[in-house]
Amino acid sequence: MADKLAFVPVRPSDDLGLQHRSLSFTPESPPSGCFKYIPTWPTISLALSSLPTSSADCLRMISISIWIFQSPLEVKATTAWKMRLVKALGFILANSASVLAFPILSDVNPNQHPITDADFKIPNxxxxxxxxxxxxxxxxxxxxxxxxxxxxxxxxxxxxxxxxxxxxxxxxxxxxxxxxxxxxxxxxxxxxxxxxxxxxxxxxxxxxxxxxxxxxxxxxxxxxxxxxxxxxxxxxxxxxxxxxxxxxxxxxxxxxxxxxxxxxxxxxxxxxxxxxxxxxxxxxxxxxxxxxxxxxxxxxxxxxxxxxxxx
Missing domain, CATH: 2.30.110.10 (Electron Transport, Fmn-binding Protein; Chain A)
Structure with missing residues (x-):
């Protein structure tokens, strides 16, 4: 596991009845070799750790963080709230699976990255x-x-x-x-x-x-x-x-x-x-x-x- 993980809090959706609370985190640039995926609903973010050396390392460094804003789980965990949380977890797991279906950029040959050289031309x-x-x-x-x-x-x-x-x-x-x-x-x-x-x-x-x-x-x-x-x-x-x-x-x-x-x-x-x-x-x-x-x-x-x- 890397020494630092960079998490970005996501504003919760209105239908959960929760209010956003700012969180402090270490501002790090997204690692060049990994995707950083942040869903928009509801209060869950998925971030990948700092620079990995392979796809396996990148997968091991995945961390899912859940922030519950001003709503202690043991007090307000009603059935409806639990169902919303389950749906949220399902959403993030499904989307993280779709992210992981693509190759991790650090493992892809640099020659396969999009062409940026203005002088490059496709062979005739x-x-x-x-x-x-x-x-x-x-x-x-x-x-x-x-x-x-x-x-x-x-x-x-x-x-x-x-x-x-x-x-x-x-x-x-x-x-x-x-x-x-x-x-x-x-x-x-x-x-x-x-x-x-x-x-x-x-x-x-x-x-x-x-x-x-x-x-x-x-x-x-x-x-x-x-x-x-x-x-x-x-x-x-x-x-x-x-x-x-x-x-x-x-x-x-x-x-x-x-x-x-x-x-x-x-x-x-x-x-x-x-x-x-x-x-x-x-x-x-x-x-x-x-x-x-x-x-x-x-x-x-x-x-x-x-x-x-x-x-």
């Missing part, structure tokens, strides 16, 4: 496309979403998302994620049966700074795509397999021609991108055209820095 569509391409470049696993076929006995035509190996390795169609498509895998069987396919990715900051960010504040997106086999002439020099196995060294056991599963090199040709850059007051949320996606250059990708990345 192209800048968002550059960030998305950067995320693809850094990613090795994504979620492939398809629909189960109508003939499936368990979940006809339900969407299903499966994590799978991906890599940014395509030499001729920039921004088309490379996949090692195995005929036995659910996602590729669904596509063969006529399903559409999409790839969902999200940015994960370096582990040493990950605690500074919440998942809701970081970019994520989904690529609408067509699955296309990579032609043999593009595979002759082995560049695709070399690139892919740098991302996934264990994938060498499943390369085309292996004795375990039938596989082939394929790419996801992007037809559209749905992008959520973070919170809407500081990030673009919406569609990125395929043309914008493919227009991003390697130089832009290399120069781009996402939250938590070094210079």
């Amino acid at each position: 569509v192209h800048e968002s496309a550059v960030m998305a391409r950067r995320i693809l470049r850094l990613s090795s696993i994504g979620t492939l979403s398809t629909n189960l076929p109508a003939s499936d006995h368990h979940a006809q035509e339900f969407p299903i998302g499966m994590p799978d190996y991906i890599a940014d390795c395509d030499p001729t169609k920039p921004g088309s994620p490379t996949v090692l498509a195995m005929n036995i895998a659910t996602s590729f069987r669904n596509v063969a049966a006529g399903s559409h396919i999409s790839l969902s990715l999200r940015y994960e900051p370096p582990t040493d700074v990950a605690g500074r960010y919440t998942a809701a504040s970081l970019p994520r997106f989904s690529l609408m795509a067509k699955l296309e086999d990579i032609p043999e002439q593009e595979l002759e020099h082995g560049a695709v397999s070399q690139c892919f196995t740098k991302y996934h060294p264990d994938a060498r056991w499943w390369l085309p021609g292996n004795r375990i599963h039938t596989s082939r090199w394929a790419r996801l040709v992007v037809t559209g991108v749905y992008w959520v850059g973070g919170f809407g007051d500081r990030a673009y949320i919406g569609w990125i055209p395929a043309e914008e996606w493919s227009s991003v250059t390697d130089a832009e990708i290399d120069a781009c820095r996402l939250p938590g990345e070094g210079k």
